[in-house]
Amino acid sequence: MKCNWSYLFGILLMLSACQPKETTTASQPSPEPSSKKELQINNPIITDQFTADPAAMVYNDTVWLYTGHDEAETDFHFYKMKEWLVFSSTNMVDWETYPVPLSLDDFSWAKADAWASQTIERDGKFYWYVSVEHATVPGKAIGVAVADRPQGPYKDALGKALVTNDMTTATDIMWDDIDPSVYIDDDGQAYLFWGNTKCYYAKLKENMIELDGEIKVIEGLPHFTEAPWIHKKGDWYYLTYAYQFPEKTAYAMSKSIEGPWEYKGILNELAGNTNTNHQAIIEYKGVPYFIYHTGGIQPFGGSFRRSVCIDRLYYNPDQTLKRVVMTSEGIQK
Ligand code: CA
Numbered sequence: 001m002k003c004n005w006s007y008l009f010g011i012l013l014m015l016s017a018c019q020p021k022e023t024t025t026a027s028q029p030s031p032e033p034s035s036k037k038e039l040q041i042n043n044p045i046i047t048d049q050f051t052a053d054p055a056a057m058v059y060n061d062t063v064w065l066y067t068g069h070d071e072a073e074t075d076f077h078f079y080k081m082k083e084w085l086v087f088s089s090t091n092m093v094d095w096e097t098y099p100v101p102l103s104l105d106d107f108s109w110a111k112a113d114a115w116a117s118q119t120i121e122r123d124g125k126f127y128w129y130v131s132v133e134h135a136t137v138p139g140k141a142i143g144v145a146v147a148d149r150p151q152g153p154y155k156d157a158l159g160k161a162l163v164t165n166d167m168t169t170a171t172d173i174m175w176d177d178i179d180p181s182v183y184i185d186d187d188g189q190a191y192l193f194w195g196n197t198k199c200y201y202a203k204l205k206e207n208m209i210e211l212d213g214e215i216k217v218i219e220g221l222p223h224f225t226e227a228p229w230i231h232k233k234g235d236w237y238y239l240t241y242a243y244q245f246p247e248k249t250a251y252a253m254s255k256s257i258e259g260p261w262e263y264k265g266i267l268n269e270l271a272g273n274t275n276t277n278h279q280a281i282i283e284y285k286g287v288p289y290f291i292y293h294t295g296g297i298q299p300f301g302g303s304f305r306r307s308v309c310i311d312r313l314y315y316n317p318d319q320t321l322k323r324v325v326m327t328s329e330g331i332q333k
Pocket of ligand 1: 164165166167168169170171173176177
């Protein structure tokens with residue numbers, strides 16, 4: 001269904017513009033110069049379908065965005081997710097849509113819940129790590145699909161799960177094996193991070209479809225809920241994650257990808273109108289971006305009908321991160 005719902009904040013902006021003018025303006029900021037270019041409302045970035053749990057990568061000077069697809073009807077109050085989506089952009093504003101590149105049907109051993117994911121390139125192949133509900137091993141699981149080009153189509157790379165619930169026992173909840181995030185370190189060693197309530201990580205073999213060694217648990221991440229994401233800037237590694245529930249985004253820093261991680265605080269506040277918060281961080285053409293989701297498409301957006309948004313990410317001089325400012329305008333051309 002093609003939708004043209006306005007973004008809530010856009011509506012609020014328009015409504016506020018209709019309010020009677022104050023007669024006293026001495027304590028108010030100066031109005032914007034009339035000559036200033038009018039900003040477009042660019043968040044959420046995709047408005048004709050619901051997109052969630054963004055992951056992104058830069059490949060060949062193009063940004064590739066991978067998302068889940070919220071398909072819950074407006075009277076259905078939980079996740080209904082059966083496939084993943086891919087988009088690309090060269091300006092962070094205009095996004096090209098592709099045929100559905102990967103769905104639950106591509107994993108014969110999975111039975112439900114096409115949840116959060118991330119894709120990475122290695123040696124000209126693209127590996128897409130996904131969360132699903134396993135058909136025979138009780139609990140969630142992580143699978144990996146592979147393709148020869150970023151937009152796919154992708155196929156199951158293993159024919160079985162890469163991680164099953166019984167492989168991690170730091171908690172006995174059934175959904176601790178979700179939200180895979182993959183990172184290749186400067187020395188070529190690949191790592192998989194994932195988790196819910198416990199943050200796990202393991203090395204990946206060079207083939208990207210087998211774990212290499214034991215699964216470890218990261219300690220010292222206050223209120224870790226889920227959605228780990230690794231990125232690096234200069235000498236620092238950053239582990240951002242969903243914090244508490246409803247979720248904010250928090251982060252920790254380390255000089256080593258294997259830690260120890262030092263907690264640094266909140267990075268993003270509660271995302272508008274959704275109880276989850278799920279981030280991807282990339283740098284494109286020298287500009288850092290924070291990619292997340294909200295429930296901002298109205299009237300039907302919410303925790304189970306989410307939409308991907310993008311705002312700038314800024315670093316402090318000491319390489320800590322400035323609090324993200326979520327905006328309606330998002331990125332401008
Ligand atoms: Ca487990």
